[in-house]
Amino acid sequence: MMTATKVKERSLLGLKDLDSSEIEQLLERTSHWDNQSQKLTPVLESRFVSNMFFENSTRTRFSFEMAEKRLGAQVLNFTAAASSVEKGESIYDTVRTLESMGIDAGVIRLKPAGVLEQLAEKVAIPLINAGDGNNEHPTQALLDMYTMTKHFGALKGLKVSIIGDILHSRVARSNLWGLTKMGAQVQFCAPENMKAPELAAYAPYVSMEEAMQADVVMMLRVQLERHASGILQSAEEYRRQFGLTEERASKLSAGTIIMHPAPVNRNVEIDDAVVECSQSRIFPQMSNGVPVRMAVLERALL
CATH class of the missing domain: 3.40.50.1370 (Aspartate/ornithine carbamoyltransferase)
Structure with missing residues (x-):
């Protein structure tokens, strides 16, 4: 299991807290994946990733799903409109529920700014910001x-x-x-x-x-x-x-x-x-x- 420090290092909540070397590394790895001729490289075949979209999205969700499947990950798609969040379940409870089921990482999109950072402090899996209110979209x-x-x-x-x-x-x-x-x-x-x-x-x-x-x-x-x-x-x-x-x-x-x-x-x-x-x-x-x-x-x- 990852330590709390490791989880925080592997999460991507925004670019404000990244230094230039971390950004450079991400851009270099982007170039690596961009230049792969094969569509499927299953380096994440044993990992489960949940796309948790509490705000509507088409392009961002499909782009993440394509990236996850190209890496061989098992993908669980979650949308708030079809969930118990509409019935009053909190965002925190939903994320903790999916974490308890065994996901290894969560891609999350939220309307309220600041909630994602609070969630990241309370869960033991890396979270990736797919749009956080009017805060960031890294x-x-x-x-x-x-x-x-x-x-x-x-x-x-x-x-x-x-x-x-x-x-x-x-x-x-x-x-x-x-x-x-x-x-x-x-x-x-x-x-x-x-x-x-x-x-x-x-x-x-x-x-x-x-x-x-x-x-x-x-x-x-x-x-x-x-x-x-x-x-x-x-x-x-x-x-x-x-x-x-x-x-x-x-x-x-x-x-x-x-x-x-x-x-x-x-x-x-x-x-x-x-x-x-x-x-x-x-x-x-x-x-x-x-x-x-x-x-x-x-x-x-x-």
């Missing part, structure tokens, strides 16, 4: 960083603009912590009511025009439901002021790449014609998620 940031590394060769010295709803974005936070540790320069661009003021000490907020002057332009998904609450004036107004329109994209430097964590609201944060243009790396980002998650699972269980 594997998304790692796949983003790996995508940049594949294109540019290194992260150090890159200027990365992250544009959109910074206030509610766990993707923006994990990318901020990870990229800055690897020597990249991060800058934000957001509507006034979508800024996270506490992050301004780590990355400046710039205008849309300044944000276009970067090596990487990363657009964040706009949650259109915020329109109903008045945070978003209208989808068309957002596109006009903060969207990557065809006109803006045409003025990007030839060396700039376009990224997005997906799913994309076409013709809102990015014009339809830009999503799959020659500078876009949106779909390669998605494919890079599998080897990244293979590297994270390997770290947790071997």
